Amino acid sequence: MAWDVRKAAEIIEAHRHLDGPALPVLRALQDAFGYLPEEATTQVAEALNISRAEVHGVISFYHDFRRAPVGRTSLKLCRAEACQAMGADELASEACAQLGTSWHGTTADGRVTLEPVFCLGLCSVAPAALVGDELVGRANWPRLAAALEKCGR
C-alpha cells in the first residue's frame, strides 16, 4: 500500500502512549504498509520527538524491518542448525531454483518473496518453513508449493 500520511498518523497515535514506543510503532506501520519507506522515518521521528538518524538506526538494526516492498506472500525458510541437520540447505537450493530467485528476492510475478529465518521453534520437525501464516514442518518442495498455492490465488 502506498504511504498515507493520515493513516500513518493514526497508527502512530494508537501506540505512542506505550513506554518505549518505537518498535511497536514501526511494526504496526510495517504491518499496515508492507514496508517502511523514507516517509516513515521522517514521520515517526517527528511524532516521537527523536532524530531521523535515531529512527533510521533502529530500522536498519532489526532484520524484520524492510525498506522496500516485497511480494504478496513471504516464504520463510529456516536456515539454522537443526534444520541444516535435516537438509535445509538442499531445500533452500531447490526453492531458489523453483522460484527463480535468491534470498530476499521476489519472484518475477511479484507473488513470493524468499526470506531466511533463523529458527521457528520447529527444530524437532525440521526442516521448517513459514509460508504466509502457515507453519510447515518436515518441509520439502512439494509441501511448500502446496502451501504457496493456498496463499497465492
Added chain:
Amino acid sequence: MSRTHRIFVPADSAALALGADALVTAIAAEASRRQVAVQIVRTGSRGMHWLEPLVEVQTDEGRIGYGPVSAEDVASLFEAGWLEGGAHARRIGAPELQPFMARQTRWTFERCGIIDPLSWDDFVAHGGGQALAQARLQGAEATLAAIIESGLRGRGGAGFPAGIKWRTVRETQANIRYVVCNADEGDAGTFADRMLMEGDPLALIEGMAICGFVVGARKGFIYIRSEYPRAIQVLEQALELARTRGLLAECDIELRIGAGSYVCGEETALLESLEGKRGQVRAKPPLPAHAGLFGKPTVVNNVLTLATVPSILLRGAAAYAALGHGRSRGTMPIQLAGNIRHGGLFEAAFGISLAELVDDIGGGTASGRPVRAVQVGGPLGAYFPRALFDTPLDYEAFTARDGLVGHGGIVVFDETVDMLRQARFAMEFCAAESCGKCTPCRVGSVRGMEVVDKIIAGRDVDSNLALLEDLCHTLRLGSLCALGGFVPFPVLSALRHFPQDFHRP
C-alpha cells in the same frame, strides 16, 4: 442415548506444522456425517513430536492417544471405534505410559499438553493460581526464601541463581521496579519456551506475578520473538484472561514483540530494544538488577525460570532441590532436535547423560545413519563427538569440557555432516547478528568467515588454521558479551574433535 465425546487435538506450532488444523476440520466433518456429538479441545503438545498430530480421546479408562494422525486416517479411526479407545494401527494407548513420558520428571511442563491453555477452569483444576495465593499469604520474604532454597538457576543459558537475582532487585532502593520475561528463544534447536507459552501460558504469567510480588514490581513485560506467531496469539489471550481473573492484581504484564535480532536475547540488548532503541549490548556494571529497564531495578528471567516458580512453591523447594546433579538442581526441559528419531521435549532431573538422551530416549537419528555429532546449547554451544557422550547434563560438567548446557537444546547430526561447514556457519551467524559494539566480534567474525573459506578452498590450510585459533582467542577475550565471546565454542570444538574435516586432501 448419545453422549458428547471429548477429543483433544494439540494447537502447538509443531502439531500445526504437521497439519493439525486440517485434521480438526476432518474430524468435525466425519463426526457430523456419522451424527456423533464431539467436543474438540485444543491443547498444547505433550512433547512427543514424532507422533504429532497426536490426538487423544477421553474414554472410561482415561485418555487414549492416536498418532501421528492425518486427515486421511480419520474415517478409519471412527470405523475402528476410536471414541471408545478402539484398536487401530495409530493407537499408542495412554500417552503418559509411553516410555518417553514415563521416564520424565515434569515440574515446568506438568500441565502442558493436558489442559486447554486458555481455559481458566482447567488451569484451576490443575493447581493453577494456588502458588500466587500461597505467596500472598506467606509474604514476600518467605516466598523468596523458598526460591533460593530450591536452587533454581536461570534457564536462559547463564544459569545464574534466580532467587539471588530477585533478592538484589528487592533490596535495591527505587520507586519503580520491573519484571521482564525473556521470551526471545533465539537458539536454534530450542523450543521449550514456545511450547510452554503455547501449552500453559498461565504458568508463566503466574510465575511472573509471583516474581513481581516478591520484588515489588508493578509492571512486567514479556519480550517475545516475532518468529513465534502462534505463541504471541495464545499469550495475548492468556494475558486478557489472567487480567480478568485477578492474576495481575499486583503487577500488570504487557506483551512486546521483537524484530528478528538474535542478540536481543542478551538481557541488556533486550532492555535497549524494549526502550525502543537498537539492540546494542550494555556494558556491565550496572547490572540490570540495579539499573535495568529505563534505569530501574529489573529482574530479567527466561520463560522456563519463571514458569517453574509456581510448581516449586506448591510441591516444595526442598523436593525440587533434591533433584539434580552437582550444583545443577532440579529439572531441565531438554529439547531433542535435528536429525533425531524421537524428537521433542523431555524434562528430566539434571545429571542424565548425553548418551541416554540421544540414543535411548531420542532413538538415534531420523535418517537411520550413525550419529556423528551433537551441538548442545544453541549456535554458541560446542559440537560434541560420541567420545563425550558420557557428559552428564550439568552446567559445570559441560563447562569443564568446553561446552554449554545453555537453554537445553540438543541438535543431532548424522555422519553426513561437514564440520568445516558448521564452523563457517557459526562465524557467519555471529557476523550477521553482532550488535557491532566491539571490534573483535564485529570484525573478527567476518574475518573468521574468510579464513574458513580459505580452508575450504584448501589454501595454506595449516597457517589459516593457526590464524583461526588466534582469532578465536581474540574473540573469547575481547568480546563484551557471549555472542562474540562464545562463538569459539562451536568453531574450536569442530576443529578439535573432527580435525579430519579441516584437512582434506
